[in-house]
Amino acid sequence: DTGVSQNPRHKITKRGQNVTFRCDPISEHNRLYWYRQTLGQGPEFLTYFQNEAQLEKSRLLSDRFSAERPKGSFSTLEIQRTEQGDSAMYLCASSPHGRGADTQYFGPGTRLTVL
Amino acid sequence: GQQLNQSPQSMFIQEGEDVSMNCTSSSIFNTWLWYKQDPGEGPVLLIALYKAGELTSNGRLTAQFGITRKDSFLNISASIPSDVGIYFCAGLVNNAGNMLTFGGGTRLMVKP
Numbered sequence: 001d002t003g004v005s006q007n008p009r010h011k012i013t014k015r016g017q018n019v020t021f022r023c024d025p026i027s028e029h030n031r032l033y034w035y036r037q038t039l040g041q042g043p044e045f046l047t048y049f050q051n052e053a054q055l056e057k058s059r060l061l062s063d064r065f066s067a068e069r070p071k072g073s074f075s076t077l078e079i080q081r082t083e084q085g086d087s088a089m090y091l092c093a094s095s096p097h098g099r100g101a102d103t104q105y106f107g108p109g110t111r112l113t114v115l
Numbered sequence: 116g117q118q119l120n121q122s123p124q125s126m127f128i129q130e131g132e133d134v135s136m137n138c139t140s141s142s143i144f145n146t147w148l149w150y151k152q153d154p155g156e157g158p159v160l161l162i163a164l165y166k167a168g169e170l171t172s173n174g175r176l177t178a179q180f181g182i183t184r185k186d187s188f189l190n191i192s193a194s195i196p197s198d199v200g201i202y203f204c205a206g207l208v209n210n211a212g213n214m215l216t217f218g219g220g221t222r223l224m225v226k227p
Contacts, residue, residue, distance in 0.1 A: 004157075041219065043158065043203075043215070102148075102207050104215060109157045111155070
């Protein structure tokens with residue numbers, strides 16, 4: 001059973017550019033989450049999918065951020081017109097349906113640096 | 116919004132020592148999770164707690180879900196060098212979109 005995978009692991013971009021990250025959840029986990037973590041802080045919730053439906057979005061998710069999970073499997077997180085304040089680790093997590101649904105398993109993260 | 120206060124923020128350990136850390140909140144949580152994070156990696160789940168008063172062990176790790184549902188504790192017995200890292204508590208309220216609220220972390224370091 002492979003864990004949550006994320007690509008790329010690192011991304012360096014110039015301010016104003018668009019970036020897209022991918023998350024592949026644990027197989028058959030129908031719930032998928034995105035979090036953002038800045039240095040020295042705990043992760044902060046961004047958004048949550050159940051299958052392909054985006055059910056919750058944080059106020060942290062500005063209109064420059066968009067997340068999709070078109071077929072209920074992998075998910076993408078896009079940031080448009082990146083700003084230096086977007087520099088952070090972007091973490092994806094997944095959890096199963098039913099028993100254990102509260103237990104979220106995290107991927108290795110994508111570290112974004114905006115120059 | 117909900118906040119978790121995690122303490123201590125950092126601590127030095129010597130190999131063989133027992134370690135304790137805790138998380139408190141002004142709000143009630145239905146689930147408590149404890150994670151460990153190494154530099155440049157994602158959080159790795161250590162222990163999950165689902166019921167008030169529950170005490171659960173995972174090897175040398177023991178965690179408890181506080182009876183008031185507003186706190187949780189993690190103990191590490193007989194620490195070893197690979198225990199070094201950042202430990203996070205996280206709470207979940209089932210009717211709040213399944214979002215985890217994280218504490219600020221406890222950084223474990225080895226005494227020189």
